[in-house]
Amino acid sequence: MAKKRRMLWQLYPAFLFIALLSIVSVTWYSGSFLKSFYLREVSLDLEARARLVEDRILPLLIPLNKKRIDEICKSMGKRAEIRITVIGPDGKVYGDSHHDPLTMDNHGTRPEVRAAMREGTGEAIRFSRTLQRKLMYKGVVVRKGKSIAGVLRTSIPVDTVDKALHAIQLRIVLAGLFIALVSAGMSFLVSRYTSRPLEEIRRVAEAYSKGDLGARAPVSKIKEIDEIAGTMKGMADSLRERIETITRQRNELSTVLSSMMEGVIAVDLQGRILSINGTAARLFHVDPENGVGMMIEELSRNPMLAGFVRRALQEHDTFEEDMNIRVGTRDDRILNLRSSSLLDANGKRMGTLLVIADVTRVRELENMRRDFVANVSHEIKTPITAIKGFVETLLDGALENPDDALRFLAIIEKHTRRLEALVEDLLTLSRIEREGELAKTAFEEFNLRYVLNSALQLCLIKAEAKGIKVSLDCPDVLPVKGSAEQIEQAVVNLLDNAINYSPRDSTIRVNARREDAETVIISVSDQGCGIAPEHIQRIFERFYRVDKGRSRAAGGTGLGLAIVKHIVQAHGGKISVESTPGKGSTFTIHLPQAGLNQE
Numbered sequence: 001m002a003k004k005r006r007m008l009w010q011l012y013p014a015f016l017f018i019a020l021l022s023i024v025s026v027t028w029y030s031g032s033f034l035k036s037f038y039l040r041e042v043s044l045d046l047e048a049r050a051r052l053v054e055d056r057i058l059p060l061l062i063p064l065n066k067k068r069i070d071e072i073c074k075s076m077g078k079r080a081e082i083r084i085t086v087i088g089p090d091g092k093v094y095g096d097s098h099h100d101p102l103t104m105d106n107h108g109t110r111p112e113v114r115a116a117m118r119e120g121t122g123e124a125i126r127f128s129r130t131l132q133r134k135l136m137y138k139g140v141v142v143r144k145g146k147s148i149a150g151v152l153r154t155s156i157p158v159d160t161v162d163k164a165l166h167a168i169q170l171r172i173v174l175a176g177l178f179i180a181l182v183s184a185g186m187s188f189l190v191s192r193y194t195s196r197p198l199e200e201i202r203r204v205a206e207a208y209s210k211g212d213l214g215a216r217a218p219v220s221k222i223k224e225i226d227e228i229a230g231t232m233k234g235m236a237d238s239l240r241e242r243i244e245t246i247t248r249q250r251n252e253l254s255t256v257l258s259s260m261m262e263g264v265i266a267v268d269l270q271g272r273i274l275s276i277n278g279t280a281a282r283l284f285h286v287d288p289e290n291g292v293g294m295m296i297e298e299l300s301r302n303p304m305l306a307g308f309v310r311r312a313l314q315e316h317d318t319f320e321e322d323m324n325i326r327v328g329t330r331d332d333r334i335l336n337l338r339s340s341s342l343l344d345a346n347g348k349r350m351g352t353l354l355v356i357a358d359v360t361r362v363r364e365l366e367n368m369r370r371d372f373v374a375n376v377s378h379e380i381k382t383p384i385t386a387i388k389g390f391v392e393t394l395l396d397g398a399l400e401n402p403d404d405a406l407r408f409l410a411i412i413e414k415h416t417r418r419l420e421a422l423v424e425d426l427l428t429l430s431r432i433e434r435e436g437e438l439a440k441t442a443f444e445e446f447n448l449r450y451v452l453n454s455a456l457q458l459c460l461i462k463a464e465a466k467g468i469k470v471s472l473d474c475p476d477v478l479p480v481k482g483s484a485e486q487i488e489q490a491v492v493n494l495l496d497n498a499i500n501y502s503p504r505d506s507t508i509r510v511n512a513r514r515e516d517a518e519t520v521i522i523s524v525s526d527q528g529c530g531i532a533p534e535h536i537q538r539i540f541e542r543f544y545r546v547d548k549g550r551s552r553a554a555g556g557t558g559l560g561l562a563i564v565k566h567i568v569q570a571h572g573g574k575i576s577v578e579s580t581p582g583k584g585s586t587f588t589i590h591l592p593q594a595g596l597n598q599e
Contacts, residue, residue, distance in 0.1 A: 276291040
């Protein structure tokens with residue numbers, strides 16, 4: 001096996017030679033290039049300065065104001081530390097920062113002036129007879145429209161430029177010598193640590209940084225490099241195992257958090273959000289990525305939430321609390337908040353974990369259940385109390401009076417029918433809710449015209465008793481898919497409601513039509529007392545009555561419209577109402593339907 005050599009003795013001579021050759025070449029090239037570069041920069045600077053003066057000089061050229069021009073030249077030339085000369089189109093000097101223009105020769109023959117007149121700009125390096133010095137000139141033509149108003153010339157002594165160039169060139173030479181000495185030492189040091197195998201190590205390390213832990217460095221003859229390669233291989237294997245473990249755990253955690261119905265927020269000891277899952281982000285209307293790093297007060301302006309988090313951070317116990325919180329622009333939500341300590345790998349407390357459940361719907365259902373039980377109890381109690389009272393009266397001797405007995409029995413029979421209607425409506429409502437989506441599988445296609453005719457016949461006697469006319473406007477064939485029995489009951493309930501609240505000798509209109517290829521509309525319009533706007537949103541609630549006394553007098557149970565709503569929803573439709581107090585109401589059912597054979 002070949003003996004491994006140190007890379008120092010392989011690379012140092014070549015590095016040193018290349019470094020010295022490069023320094024000499026760069027120093028020579030820099031010196032020659034810098035002069036032309038510096039002169040070009042000075043020329044551009046003189047032109048830029050001339051352009052700055054141009055705006056102030058142009059208004060003074062036409063009409064000509066030599067005195068003011070000369071004052072500006074002297075003022076600005078002193079501040080800028082350059083010579084500024086304004087020359088007319090005829091070559092006469094109007095102003096000069098360093099000399100009296102009246103004593104100066106005609107400058108029309110100056111090369112920089114001629115070039116500026118001809119090309120727009122001109123420059124020259126020459127001896128100035130006026131100042132008895134060699135200057136670098138830059139001339140810029142000044143135009144008024146398309147005509148030449150004059151030439152604005154700036155200049156700087158060449159010896160100033162030469163001094164700057166010599167100083168820079170001297171620095172370059174000194175820097176080159178210094179770098180040459182440093183390069184000799186650096187070449188020695190670099191040679192010790194650089195080589196082709198080292199480049200391979202760099203390539204492998206770069207691959208590792210991009211996640212490619214399968215990359216391997218080739219075997220090297222240099223002992224140190226070979227040992228580094230072996231160490232990096234072991235490190236890559238260890239990193240792969242750890243990354244796979246971390247990735248798997250992170251994915252599992254992310255899956256769990258994203259699939260949770262509850263919102264989860266991790267907060268550090270300062271109240272800053274460390275992590276927030278999708279449910280919590282949607283609840284508070286923030287982007288999950290933007291939510292990380294926010295203070296808890298920024299997530300919700302509700303002080304109760306911030307106070308809950310602060311209390312959880314101060315204590316080590318688990319907290320749980322329900323609170324009303326406004327999130328975004330939505331209505332207040334009832335949130336159930338639970339907190340527990342957030343610990344790091346060493347068991348040290350690093351914050352709190354907040355689990356948030358939106359229990360608004362649960363609380364609403366609980367309130368609805370309580371209200372429903374209370375309403376049912378109240379509705380049942382009234383007829384039972386009446387029945388009990390009249391039965392006791394009959395038992396106390398009223399049976400001996402036939403007229404009173406018959407009257408009391410009629411009242412008992414009336415309340416019995418009301419109880420029966422109430423029980424039937426409750427059973428109907430319960431059946432509709434229980435069947436829910438399952439009822440859709442039993443839907444059949446039927447002709448809506450037949451169902452509406454049947455509903456009208458069921459209500460006809462009650463309508464005629466009040467002198468109310470009921471009209472039907474419906475095509476002879478109007479196919480609908482659903483439960484014919486339930487649709488009939490919904491229409492009967494709407495008709496019964498319309499009859500109860502319509503005056504004598506009025507008209508109730510039932511209309512049915514196809515709104516589009518996917519929807520059929522059924523509407524029931526009356527000329528009754530109408531519904532005030534504040535009651536519109538609640539009329540489909542169970543036992544809700546606009547006029548309780550009138551509803552009970554008409555024999556209503558308070559469940560008719562609630563049953564209609566549940567039937568329509570079971571069919572995937574919707575119901576709406578339009579009403580004008582004193583003029584009447586229109587209830588409209590929108591039913592999605594697949595349609596029968598239209599042939």
